[in-house]
Amino acid sequence: MRVQTFSRAQILQEFNLQCQALAANDNRGFKQEFEELNEVGKDLPTRAGDLELNREKNRYPYILPYDHCRVRLSTHSSYSHSDYINANFVPGGGSERDFICTQGPLPNTTADFWRMVWEQNVRILVMVTALRHKDIVLCDKYWPLDPGTVYYGLMQVTTVSRKQGPNYFVTTIHLRQRDCPTDRIITHYYYPSWPDRGIPKDSSSLCAFTEHVRQHLEGIPCLGPAVVHCSAGVGRSGTFVTLLWLMQLCVRGIRPDIRAAVEDLRVHRMWMVQSLEQYVFVHHCLLHWLSGGTSACSPQIQGASVSANHHFQDRSQSSSGRGERAGRRRHHRHRQKPPADQPQNTLQQILHPGNLLRRLLPSSFQLNPASHTS
Numbered sequence: 001m002r003v004q005t006f007s008r009a010q011i012l013q014e015f016n017l018q019c020q021a022l023a024a025n026d027n028r029g030f031k032q033e034f035e036e037l038n039e040v041g042k043d044l045p046t047r048a049g050d051l052e053l054n055r056e057k058n059r060y061p062y063i064l065p066y067d068h069c070r071v072r073l074s075t076h077s078s079y080s081h082s083d084y085i086n087a088n089f090v091p092g093g094g095s096e097r098d099f100i101c102t103q104g105p106l107p108n109t110t111a112d113f114w115r116m117v118w119e120q121n122v123r124i125l126v127m128v129t130a131l132r133h134k135d136i137v138l139c140d141k142y143w144p145l146d147p148g149t150v151y152y153g154l155m156q157v158t159t160v161s162r163k164q165g166p167n168y169f170v171t172t173i174h175l176r177q178r179d180c181p182t183d184r185i186i187t188h189y190y191y192p193s194w195p196d197r198g199i200p201k202d203s204s205s206l207c208a209f210t211e212h213v214r215q216h217l218e219g220i221p222c223l224g225p226a227v228v229h230c231s232a233g234v235g236r237s238g239t240f241v242t243l244l245w246l247m248q249l250c251v252r253g254i255r256p257d258i259r260a261a262v263e264d265l266r267v268h269r270m271w272m273v274q275s276l277e278q279y280v281f282v283h284h285c286l287l288h289w290l291s292g293g294t295s296a297c298s299p300q301i302q303g304a305s306v307s308a309n310h311h312f313q314d315r316s317q318s319s320s321g322r323g324e325r326a327g328r329r330r331h332h333r334h335r336q337k338p339p340a341d342q343p344q345n346t347l348q349q350i351l352h353p354g355n356l357l358r359r360l361l362p363s364s365f366q367l368n369p370a371s372h373t374s
Helices: 008-036 052-057 110-119 203-219 235-251 258-268 276-290 322-333 344-351 353-359
Strands: 070-072 084-090 099-102 124-127 148-152 155-165 168-177 184-190 226-229 300-302 305-307
Touching (some): 008 276, 052 084, 070 084, 084 110, 084 258, 099 110, 099 235, 110 148, 110 155, 110 168, 124 203, 168 203, 184 203, 203 235, 203 276, 235 258, 235 276, 258 276
Parallel strands (some): 099 226, 124 184, 124 226
Antiparallel strands (some): 084 099, 148 155, 155 168, 168 184, 300 305
């Protein structure tokens, strides 16, 4: 399917106008869009995570994976619930399973975490949380910080090298299953300065980090999903995936629709992009990235009260595209919900993964008639 595409300058100009419209009247548009997302996915079942045998595997008791798209580990015959891990497949630029979003590993789930990485053929890990905040453990250390080898269950994890970038670390890890003669090379991206349930102080830093990951993803064969986690695997993880996803679309000349992207993510994992502050920040970062890092239109974000109006470059009061967005909202509100006993593999029919790209395109996007085939 070939679609109409736009230059980066065209995307930037239109997105700048959209951000200005959303930020007007004390962020009225941002607040309205975020409130409309509140109920998305809340009625989807989480039976596996609620099972008593699996509760100790959840870092937070009320943040559970949806059953329809949870990652299932291979089952050990001696333990019927050994397939459970608090992780969901979520969409990205190409499919419903471009990413896995998961919680930070616990001491009793670290072996399962690495087993998931192995079984899903993961080659990129993205960690957007510190290990601790004061006396609170946000994520248990699941890899050797210094060169060396640690065993987690049947998995051998060897840190080969660690390089420091601006505000983040890139670690090369060799992963091997015991008695397996070959290693897999895993790249671990670690961005520790993102505060829990908040936003980074510097948007340019997160943009540079996300762009680094995006270019790596573009440059390697598509072997398996990338794993993204913070502490709970919802707020910061959702914000990162949304930004990366929309960057991927913009590079292909497709205009971004952040609201639609967040809505799709929330159908796959609860509370993705957890706060209004994070929702506005995605717009801020994408605008900064589209402008080449020179944008003077940064929303001024402080605490839960976000004041982004009067800071966008283009002062036009245009509200172009609002009717199109409203049409998409009506469509999404009536999306069919899976029955309680819906098998995992049939959810593809409900969510129409073949139309993933179409769902994120404004309704004014026209397919190229010459390239359309039935």
